[in-house]
Amino acid sequence: MKKRILAWLLAVALLLGGCGIVADGNKEQPCDSHTDANYNGECDWCGHSVMTTVDFYTVNDLHGKVADGENHPGVDELTTFFKNAHETDDNVVILSAGDMWQGSSESNLTHGLLMTDWMNRVGFVAMTLGNHEYDWGESYIEENQAFAEFPFLAINIYERATNEPVDYCRPSVVVEADGIQIGIIGAMGDCYSSIAADKVEDVYFKTGAALTALVKEESDRLRSEGVDFIVYVLHDGYGRSAGSTATTVAPSQMASYYDVALSDGYVDLVFEGHTHQQYLIMDQYGVYHLQNRGDNKGGISHVEVEFNTVTGSFNVRQKELIRTDSYERLPDDSIVDELLDKYEDQVSVGNQIVGRNARKRNGDYLCQTAADLYYQVGMERWGSAYPIVLGGGYLNVRSPYSLAAGDVKYSQLQSLFPFDNDLVLCSVSGRDLLDKFINSKHDSYFICGDAQRMKDVDPAGTYYIVVDTYTSSYAPNRLTVVEEYTSGVYARDLLADYIGKGGME
Numbered sequence: 001m002k003k004r005i006l007a008w009l010l011a012v013a014l015l016l017g018g019c020g021i022v023a024d025g026n027k028e029q030p031c032d033s034h035t036d037a038n039y040n041g042e043c044d045w046c047g048h049s050v051m052t053t054v055d056f057y058t059v060n061d062l063h064g065k066v067a068d069g070e071n072h073p074g075v076d077e078l079t080t081f082f083k084n085a086h087e088t089d090d091n092v093v094i095l096s097a098g099d100m101w102q103g104s105s106e107s108n109l110t111h112g113l114l115m116t117d118w119m120n121r122v123g124f125v126a127m128t129l130g131n132h133e134y135d136w137g138e139s140y141i142e143e144n145q146a147f148a149e150f151p152f153l154a155i156n157i158y159e160r161a162t163n164e165p166v167d168y169c170r171p172s173v174v175v176e177a178d179g180i181q182i183g184i185i186g187a188m189g190d191c192y193s194s195i196a197a198d199k200v201e202d203v204y205f206k207t208g209a210a211l212t213a214l215v216k217e218e219s220d221r222l223r224s225e226g227v228d229f230i231v232y233v234l235h236d237g238y239g240r241s242a243g244s245t246a247t248t249v250a251p252s253q254m255a256s257y258y259d260v261a262l263s264d265g266y267v268d269l270v271f272e273g274h275t276h277q278q279y280l281i282m283d284q285y286g287v288y289h290l291q292n293r294g295d296n297k298g299g300i301s302h303v304e305v306e307f308n309t310v311t312g313s314f315n316v317r318q319k320e321l322i323r324t325d326s327y328e329r330l331p332d333d334s335i336v337d338e339l340l341d342k343y344e345d346q347v348s349v350g351n352q353i354v355g356r357n358a359r360k361r362n363g364d365y366l367c368q369t370a371a372d373l374y375y376q377v378g379m380e381r382w383g384s385a386y387p388i389v390l391g392g393g394y395l396n397v398r399s400p401y402s403l404a405a406g407d408v409k410y411s412q413l414q415s416l417f418p419f420d421n422d423l424v425l426c427s428v429s430g431r432d433l434l435d436k437f438i439n440s441k442h443d444s445y446f447i448c449g450d451a452q453r454m455k456d457v458d459p460a461g462t463y464y465i466v467v468d469t470y471t472s473s474y475a476p477n478r479l480t481v482v483e484e485y486t487s488g489v490y491a492r493d494l495l496a497d498y499i500g501k502g503g504m505e
């Protein structure tokens with residue numbers, strides 16, 4: 001009896017086969033174009049599932065942490081994690097929310113090229129530019145963009161000279177997964193103050209209402225072209241006033257960086273970066289926002305979205321902050337060794353031992369030592385021609401925030417002082433010298449100088465100080481550059497020299 005029914009169904013199927021429709025109930029053979037009039041996730045004709053999932057994995061603020069470090073894994077385990085995801089998930093979209101290049105010897109010595117190479121190999125779909133992508137100026141962004149196999153995104157970075165968007169960024173990119181069109185829009189936040197001003201003097205960022213308008217317009221354009229789902233990847237986040245210890249963000253606090261009007265139909269999911277805070281929140285429109293800690297210390301953000309490939313409707317199936325400890329025990333991928341081999345000529349200087357450090361040194365000690373050295377080298381170079389009052393300025397160490405006892409490698413100093421800020425001799429009014437330097441209450445201002453000259457400062461006079469270009473180009477300091485020290489000598493180089501001469505033994 002059963003056999004006869006099957007035979008009959010087969011005959012009907014063969015009769016209908018010419019128009020691509022298979023008889024209802026035949027679940028063996030999917031038809032050419034599914035429909036799902038009753039929205040049950042199964043084709044009305046062949047009964048096959050019309051659902052698919054897309055797994056979004058977003059990395060923010062990796063800051064060049066390619067190799068295993070004292071307090072973070074390298075990208076070797078992360079690579080294994082992504083390879084596993086590609087094997088088990090239907091569709092994988094790997095994104096970056098910016099600040100990928102700046103912050104390790106391997107990455108910095110190649111100006112981000114090694115990191116970009118890793119991103120190519122792992123299959124990143126897009127990267128939103130972060131403020132630190134500007135740390136070596138626009139030419140390196142252009143070089144890395146030429147090498148990248150994925151677009152750099154930022155809808156709101158404009159050239160001052162032309163008022164046109166910069167040509168190394170795109171406003172958005174569209175990718176397709178099982179027929180679902182996914183639009184990804186990128187934007188740079190209001191992050192000027194964390195970029196050395198001289199590195200961004202040719203560009204400006206549209207922020208606030210102007211940024212909202214740009215994103216709405218782009219979203220409308222994408223939707224009109226059939227895009228089903230829009231991801232917004234923003235290099236900004238809550239926390240400019242929260243301090244780096246906050247771990248959760250109340251939706252009401254988002255106004256400082258995100259216009260929630262965008263969640264009213266313009267964007268469906270938001271990944272953020274820059275503030276290095278771990279959070280997973282849902283705003284009043286039901287749109288999720290995720291950010292993770294930087295430096296490969298916190299993990300990555302993951303959202304799995306299930307789509308009906310016929311209707312385009314979707315629901316968020318899973319959202320989580322994947323902690324570093326859940327992948328750092330995975331087997332190492334050989335990718336890191338391959339990359340370090342490939343770029344050996346550029347990165348080998350990082351392995352040089354510059355000298356010995358007798359005990360663990362904290363950040364304040366290291367910054368104060370750098371300020372002392374700014375003053376010292378400034379006095380040696382210019383002391384006979386200019387009555388220099390002090391050296392120092394804004395100094396701030398990066399992860400791992402302290403220097404361990406023992407042999408010191410150049411790469412350790414590069415992680416602590418990653419920025420390429422040249423030394424300069426500047427003139428300054430007595431008033432600003434007192435307010436911004438000598439009497440500064442700012443935690444990150446370190447100075448060293450001539451005690452008598454500091455005491456005798458007349459607010460109406462003009463004085464000379466030695467700082468780096470981060471401090472000199474910070475407009476509120478109102479410094480005028482008089483002369484540049486040898487270009488390409490940075491805080492870390494002065495420290496390497498000092499340690500080499502036994503300064504920390």
Ligand SMILES: [Zn+2]
Pocket residue numbers: 061063099132274275276294
């Ligand atoms: Zn960052």
Ligand SMILES: [Zn+2]
Pocket residue numbers: 099130131132191194235273274275
């Ligand atoms: Zn940033």
